[in-house]
Each structure stands twice: as structure tokens, then as C-alpha cells.
Amino acid sequence: MDAEVALAWVDTLIVANTGEGLNTLQKHILQQVWQGRKYPEIAAYCGYTEGHVKDVGSQLWRVLSQALGEKINKINCRAVLERCLHTSKENRGNQHATAFLISASFDKGSWGDLHAKQNFVGRTEAIAHLDRLVSSGSQAIVIQGEGGLGKTTLAQQYLHKNFEFEVVLELLVAKETQNLTSAERVVEEWLKQDLQEEPGLEFGVTLGRLKRQLQTRRIGVLIDNLEPALDRQGRLIASHRNYVELFRILTDPQVQSITLITSRDRLCEPSLNVEHYRLPGLDLAAWQHYYSYRQVALDSQTLQQMHQAYGGNAKVMGILYGAIQADFNGDAIAYWQENHADPLAVTDLKNLIASQFHRLQTLDLPAYRLLCRLGCYRYQDVAKIPTQGVLDLLWDVPTQQQRQIIVALRDRCLIEFQQGEYWLHPAIRTEAIARLRASDEWIVANCKAAEFWTNSVPTIETAKDALQALEAYYHYIEVSDFDSAGRVILRSRNNQWGQFLPLGGTLYRMGLIQPVLGAIAQLIQNLPSHPCVGELYNILGDLYWTAGKIHTAIECQEKTIDLTTQLLQPLEFSQGDRYKFYYLKMLEVDSLLSIGLYNIDLWELEIAAALFQQVIDLAQNTTHHRWAEKASACLALVNSYLGAYQTASNLAEPIYASIVSDLNKQSGSFAYFVQILGQTYVNLGNKEKAQEMFSRSLADAEKSHYLQIKAKTLNGIAQSDRQQFLFKKALIKHVEAIEILDKIGAKCDLAEAYFQLGLTHAKMKDIENSQLNYERSLDLFAQMNAPQQVEKVLRSQKNI
Numbered sequence: 001m002d003a004e005v006a007l008a009w010v011d012t013l014i015v016a017n018t019g020e021g022l023n024t025l026q027k028h029i030l031q032q033v034w035q036g037r038k039y040p041e042i043a044a045y046c047g048y049t050e051g052h053v054k055d056v057g058s059q060l061w062r063v064l065s066q067a068l069g070e071k072i073n074k075i076n077c078r079a080v081l082e083r084c085l086h087t088s089k090e091n092r093g094n095q096h097a098t099a100f101l102i103s104a105s106f107d108k109g110s111w112g113d114l115h116a117k118q119n120f121v122g123r124t125e126a127i128a129h130l131d132r133l134v135s136s137g138s139q140a141i142v143i144q145g146e147g148g149l150g151k152t153t154l155a156q157q158y159l160h161k162n163f164e165f166e167v168v169l170e171l172l173v174a175k176e177t178q179n180l181t182s183a184e185r186v187v188e189e190w191l192k193q194d195l196q197e198e199p200g201l202e203f204g205v206t207l208g209r210l211k212r213q214l215q216t217r218r219i220g221v222l223i224d225n226l227e228p229a230l231d232r233q234g235r236l237i238a239s240h241r242n243y244v245e246l247f248r249i250l251t252d253p254q255v256q257s258i259t260l261i262t263s264r265d266r267l268c269e270p271s272l273n274v275e276h277y278r279l280p281g282l283d284l285a286a287w288q289h290y291y292s293y294r295q296v297a298l299d300s301q302t303l304q305q306m307h308q309a310y311g312g313n314a315k316v317m318g319i320l321y322g323a324i325q326a327d328f329n330g331d332a333i334a335y336w337q338e339n340h341a342d343p344l345a346v347t348d349l350k351n352l353i354a355s356q357f358h359r360l361q362t363l364d365l366p367a368y369r370l371l372c373r374l375g376c377y378r379y380q381d382v383a384k385i386p387t388q389g390v391l392d393l394l395w396d397v398p399t400q401q402q403r404q405i406i407v408a409l410r411d412r413c414l415i416e417f418q419q420g421e422y423w424l425h426p427a428i429r430t431e432a433i434a435r436l437r438a439s440d441e442w443i444v445a446n447c448k449a450a451e452f453w454t455n456s457v458p459t460i461e462t463a464k465d466a467l468q469a470l471e472a473y474y475h476y477i478e479v480s481d482f483d484s485a486g487r488v489i490l491r492s493r494n495n496q497w498g499q500f501l502p503l504g505g506t507l508y509r510m511g512l513i514q515p516v517l518g519a520i521a522q523l524i525q526n527l528p529s530h531p532c533v534g535e536l537y538n539i540l541g542d543l544y545w546t547a548g549k550i551h552t553a554i555e556c557q558e559k560t561i562d563l564t565t566q567l568l569q570p571l572e573f574s575q576g577d578r579y580k581f582y583y584l585k586m587l588e589v590d591s592l593l594s595i596g597l598y599n600i601d602l603w604e605l606e607i608a609a610a611l612f613q614q615v616i617d618l619a620q621n622t623t624h625h626r627w628a629e630k631a632s633a634c635l636a637l638v639n640s641y642l643g644a645y646q647t648a649s650n651l652a653e654p655i656y657a658s659i660v661s662d663l664n665k666q667s668g669s670f671a672y673f674v675q676i677l678g679q680t681y682v683n684l685g686n687k688e689k690a691q692e693m694f695s696r697s698l699a700d701a702e703k704s705h706y707l708q709i710k711a712k713t714l715n716g717i718a719q720s721d722r723q724q725f726l727f728k729k730a731l732i733k734h735v736e737a738i739e740i741l742d743k744i745g746a747k748c749d750l751a752e753a754y755f756q757l758g759l760t761h762a763k764m765k766d767i768e769n770s771q772l773n774y775e776r777s778l779d780l781f782a783q784m785n786a787p788q789q790v791e792k793v794l795r796s797q798k799n800i
Contacts, residue, residue, distance in 0.1 A: 121286045140259040142261045144262075144278050147356055218256060232408065280312070281312025287306070315352065357432075364405075372436045377471075382468050386421055393448055406422075449472075451472070509706055541553040550785070589627045596609075603788035606642075608638050619631070652684075682720050694717050711737040715752070747784065751789070762799075
């Protein structure tokens with residue numbers, strides 16, 4: 001069997017188990033052993049000491065033994081590999097092992113091309129970036145990144161394939177600090193074995209001879225895995241300061257060499273002129289190419305989830321391939337279904353991440369603590385943490401030292417950052433949160449994070465603001481502090497509609513129903529007798545209303561009224577807490593107003609009218625007069641539906657005058673009721689005032705991104721267009737409204753929108769589409785248990 005064919009197969013095997021292919025020396029050792037050479041001969045051939053070749057060979061045999069499940073050494077290497085390769089070919093037919101053999105046979109000896117085709121994927125931009133740095137005059141480049149990104153593979157590929165170097169000098173820095181080779185010995189080996197020149201008796205003389213070689217010859221230098229030689233500040237450790245002198249030679253402007261250094265940590269020697277390149281993870285296309293080449297079937301969703309979970313890490317990509325092959329018979333989808341909840345399920349992955357944490361804990365304890373604390377953030381709805389959110393986790397560190405610790409994590413590539421925002425890769429966070437939970441800092445870290453989120457959002461202008469404020473809730477829930485979690489939901493802020501509303505109410509108005517629905521339901525379960533429960537039920541009612549669960553919504557508001565009545569009784573004749581009295585009375589009238597609105601959607605118009613009148617009686621000419629105005633607008637609408645047009649007009653006109661008056665400065669906070677007034681004028685046949693109200697509510701809705709008001713307004717405009725026989729314009733508005741309502745899950749409004757679209761098609765004599773939309777409306781109203789609405793739609797169907 002040809003040595004190059006075997007070499008290609010072994011490289012594939014190593015990639016599958018470690019994520020990286022054979023390095024240059026390992027390749028030479030395997031080739032020479034295959035030909036029966038002994039270590040002294042191999043050392044002479046490769047230009048290394050015999051001891052170093054034995055060390056690298058021993059490591060190679062260990063990796064091969066683990067990959068093949070049987071003991072391999074220099075003596076039995078060829079026999080075992082030939083047998084395994086022959087068996088693999090028979091068992092797998094034309095699968096990936098045979099494909100690699102065929103590739104190798106096309107160009108025997110072109111190992112680099114074969115390696116690139118099989119393993120070196122997705123680094124076109126990285127190569128281009130290195131080219132740009134070199135073209136701009138950079139002589140030494142530190143390729144930096146966390147473990148497993150493929151830094152070494154990139155450096156080797158770049159030096160061996162992109163330049164015609166006479167020779168490439170390599171230094172594989174020991175994994176452990178205590179095993180570091182001295183700079184003196186490294187330079188001696190390079191001169192004697194690679195450059196055929198005798199070193200000097202003194203290190204300065206030896207460096208001078210190396211410098212002359214670098215000045216007169218085209219030489220590439222690879223220094224791999226530098227971080228064991230660096231201290232916590234990123235400087236060369238005291239016992240190996242001579243490396244500074246070596247690097248000074250490598251970066252001298254007079255030399256024509258290119259030096260690539262790979263390191264997890266940043267090199268921070270002020271006297272050295274080096275460029276740093278933060279190597280990103282492989283992109284999704286590279287992962288797809290890798291697995292496709294190995295004939296692993298993966299749907300796009302599974303591949304995307306795997307890629308995201310590990311940040312495109314190259315080594316992980318190979319480790320996953322090995323686990324998929326060994327434990328799931330090549331079924332990647334089954335593997336991910338089993339292990340997606342635990343990104344570190346594979347032992348090799350866990351060890352890869354844990355080793356980085358162990359090293360940081362030993363080298364820089366404050367940075368280690370911060371990394372673990374950062375695990376408490378969720379990185380979900382808010383994917384990146386502002387700098388202040390990181391600083392707030394350094395509560396036990398003097399202010400002047402805090403940013404140094406953040407920089408330490410950045411320099412070690414253990415935290416991602418961009419434009420003042422930070423985040424952890426999912427696999428790093430999994431290990432960080434596990435260590436944080438096991439420490440005594442779990443509760444305090446979550447509380448500090450919650451305080452940061454709360455303080456970071458003084459006003460809510462966007463959905464991003466609202467979700468950011470909600471993050472505090474999740475941190476308090478993690479530590480079972482339900483009281484504080486409830487305060488997060490009920491904390492009032494100024495919002496984009498000019499209102500001072502609790503966070504829960506603002507989230508609902510923004511269409512973010514599910515997050516706050518789940519939050520409030522959990523709080524009510526854990527705070528059954530808390531004073532805030534009444535307000536929670538008030539918000540929950542509106543949420544259920546929007547979702548189409550109207551009867552449940554009514555029950556929530558009735559609970560609010562019952563709870564507030566109980567709390568109001570001892571305050572009726574007290575002059576003590578006036579604000580508390582105002583607040584509880586506001587909840588009472590607001591809940592009555594809400595139940596009235598709910599009954600409109602049930603088409604229980606008489607019940608709704610009675611409730612609105614009750615609100616007017618309670619709130620008129622009091623500190624809650626604003627609710628009386630809202631109820632008057634709603635009562636006008638109900639009367640317009642009931643055919644009491646004069647009563648409706650009498651109620652609507654004062655509200656209309658208030659809205660158009662220059663004295664009215666709060667149209668944004670009143671926008672929901674402005675569109676109700678517009679609907680009233682549609683029913684009254686006053687298209688001018690209807691259009692005026694709809695224009696105001698639509699402008700406010702678009703300005704504040706209040707999607708529900710926008711959709712209801714569009715639906716009202718469509719009705720007005722229908723009255724004027726502007727059917728094409730009406731259909732456009734209907735469709736736009738339906739799309740918005742379907743997107744935000746506003747089932748009540750969606751049912752009405754389908755009904756109105758059915759009416760428009762009916763007026764156009766388009767019977768088929770009219771019936772189709774009536775049926776959609778009927779289905780939704782039936783789900784809502786709204787028999788009067790069902791009867792309304794059925795009457796319209798009969799009149800077609």
C-alpha cells in the first residue's frame with residue numbers, strides 16, 4: 001500500500017477525532033516509519049533532535065490508538081493501519097474512506113492539497129486578512145482565539161502554501177509552563193538543524209547569526225501555542241524573558257521573514273511590534289462543506305443549531321463528527337436530538353472547555369470569577385451585554401481595576417465583544433453557569449445583573465427597551481425571589497405613547513404577549529396573597545383578551561375588582577395614604593372599562609354600555625376623569641352599533657373637540673380611543689371626521705410602533721373606503737390589517753377583521769371570497785365562545 005494513501009486516510013481519522021489534521025512533523029514521522037526508518041534516521045531527515053521526534057511520535061501513537069481502539073506503536077503501525085484501512089474499505093463501500101483514497105490517487109504526494117480539500121475549509125477571508133497585514137508591512141502576526149478554532153491549521157496552511165519559503169521554522173510550545181523549551185535551545189536547533197549553521201557560545205551571538213539568515217533568506221516562522229509562556233498580563237514569564245529578544249529579531253524591519261504566532265492569549269509586550277488577528281469561528285457554509293464532504297446527512301436547521309451552539313469552532317466540528325460516527329452510526333440528526341440540551345455532552349468537548357477555565361483559574365482568579373459570573377446572563381432576548389452590565393458583576397473589585405479584568409478576558413478570547421457589548425459562546429456559558437451555580441455567588445450575581453437591567457432602562461421607547469427591562473425578571477426567578485420579580489413587571493416607566501405604565505402593560509401594547517403572559521402567570525402562582533396581585537390580574541386580563549380568551553380575561557378583571565375593593569375599604573375614610581387610594585381606585589375603574597371592551601368583542605352590547613356608564617359615574621370630575629373620557633368614547637361606539645345615532649353623536653362630539661383642541665397634548669396615550677371614535681364616525685356616516693380620527697391614530701401608532709392600534713385603524717379605514725365604494729383601497733387595508741393581527745396573535749381583532757373583509761367582498765358581489773372570510777371569522781369567534789358574534793356573522797351570510 002502506498003504511504004501517501006495511508007497518510008491521507010490517517011489524516012482523515014485524526015481530523016474526525018481531534019478536529020485538526022496531522023502537522024508537518026507528524027506527517028514526516030508517519031512516512032518514515034512506514035518505510036521502516038528508525039528514530040535517529042527520522043530525526044536526521046526532519047532536522048530535529050531524536051528526543052523531540054520521539055516525543056511527537058509517542059503523541060501520534062496515542063492519538064491513533066484512541067482513534068482505532070487498539071494499541072499502536074512504531075513497530076506495528078504499518079500492519080495495523082493496512083488492516084484497518086482494508087477493513088474500512090470493505091465495510092463502507094463507496095463511502096467517505098474510499099472517496100479519500102480516490103482523491104489521494106489523483107496526485108500522490110500532494111498531501112497539502114489533499115489536506116486542504118478535506119480539512120482546511122472556510123478560511124478564505126482569514127487568508128486574505130493575513131495577506132493584507134503582510135502587504136501593509138506586518139512581519140509578526142499573532143493569530144489569536146479560543147481553543148479549537150484552527151489557529152495552528154491556518155498558520156501552517158498560510159506559511160506552507162501561500163509563500164515560497166526556503167524553509168519554515170517551527171516551534172511547538174509545550175502545553176505546560178514547566179515544560180517550556182528555552183529560547184536559547186530553540187534558536188540553536190533552528191540554526192543547526194534547519195539552517196545548517198553553527199550557533200554561537202553566547203545567546204547574543206546566536207541571535208545575530210539567526211538575524212543574518214532572516215535578512216538574506218526567505219524564511220517563514222511558526223510559533224505555535226504561545227500562551228503557556230505568557231503571564232496574566234500577556235507578557236513573557238520571568239523565567240523565559242529571552243523570548244522577548246528572539247521576537248525582537250523576528251520583528252526587526254531589516255529581516256524579510258514572516259512570523260505567525262498562535263495563542264489563546266494576547267501578547268502584550270510593549271517593546272514588540274506585532275499585529276493581532278482575532279480569528280473568528282468558521283461560518284455556517286464551512287461547517288456544511290465539512291459534513292457534506294464526509295457524507296453526513298444534516299438538515300439545515302440542525303446544522304444551524306449545532307453551528308450556533310459552538311460558535312463555529314473547528315475542533316468541535318471534528319469532535320462532533322467522531323461522536324456522530326461512533327455513537328449514532330453517522331446519524332447527525334439523532335445525535336443532536338439527544339444532546340442539544342447539553343452542549344458539553346461529549347467528554348472531549350467538556351474537556352476542551354474545562355481546560356480553558358482551569359488555566360484561567362490558576363493564572364488570573366479575578367478574571368475567572370468574572371467569567372463564571374457572566375454565565376448568569378441569558379444572552380437570549382438580549383443577546384449582548386453592555387459594558388456596564390459586565391462592570392456591575394465586579395462588585396468586589398476596586399473601580400480602577402475593573403476594566404483591566406475585562407480586558408484580560410478579551411485578550412484570552414474567552415469573551416466575545418463588539419462595539420462596547422459582550423457575550424459568551426453557548427459552550428463557554430454552559431461551563432460558566434455550571435461553575436457559578438456550584439459557587440456561593442449564584443444569588444448575588446443574579447441580583448446584581450437584575451439591578452443592572454432595571455437601572456439601564458429609564459424609559460421605554462422600543463421593544464428592545466422593554467425586553468431589556470424584562471431581563472431583570474428572569475434573574476430574580478432564577479433565585480426564587482418572586483417579590484422582586486413582581487416589582488419588575490409592575491415597575492412603571494414613561495413609554496413611547498406618553499404614558500406612565502407598568503412594564504407588563506407596555507409589553508402587551510407592543511405586542512410582546514407571550515413573555516409577559518408566562519411571567520405574570522408564574523408570579524400569581526407564587527404570590528397568592530401579595531398586594532400586587534390585583535394589578536397583575538389587571539394586566540393578565542388584557543393579555544388573555546388579546547389572545548382571544550375573553551371569558552378568562554373577564555375573570556381576571558373581576559378578581560382585580562374584588563381584591564382592590566377589599567383593600568379600599570379600610571382607606572375609604574382615612575386621610576393617610578392618598579396615593580394608595582388613588583392607585584386602587586384607578587385599578588377598579590380600569591378593570592370595569594376593560595370588561596366593557598371585552599363585552600364589545602363578545603357583541604354583548606347592552607352589558608358593555610352598562611359598564612361604560614358605570615365607569616363614567618365613578619370617574620367623572622374626579623382625579624380619574626381621564627377614564628370617564630375613555631368610557632364615553634366607548635359608549636358612543638356601542639350606541640352607534642345599537643342604532644342610537646343621536647346619543648352616539650352627543651357622546652362623541654365633546655371627546656372629538658378635546659382631541660382636536662390644541663390643549664390636548666396626550667393624543668399618543670389616548671390613541672386606542674381615538675381609533676374607537678373614528679369607528680364611531682364610520683358608523684354615523686361622517687367620513688370626514690372618521691378620516692381625521694383615523695389619520696391621528698395611525699400616525700400615533702406608526703410613531704410608537706403600536707401594532708394593534710395600527711391594524712384596528714387600518715380595518716376602520718377599510719370600512720370607510722367600502723362605504724365610498726373604493727373597493728381596491730379597502731382590500732389593501734383589510735389585508736394589511738389581517739397580516740399585522742395574525743403576526744401579533746390578536747385573535748379578537750383578527751376575527752373582526754376577517755368579518756369586515758367578508759362584508760367588503762359581499763358588497764363587491766364576490767360571493768366565494770365573502771363566504772371564505774365569513775368562515776374564518778366564524779371559526780375564530782367560535783373558539784372565543786362568543787355566540788352573539790357568531791350570530792352576527794351568520795346573519796350577514798344569509799343576506800348575501
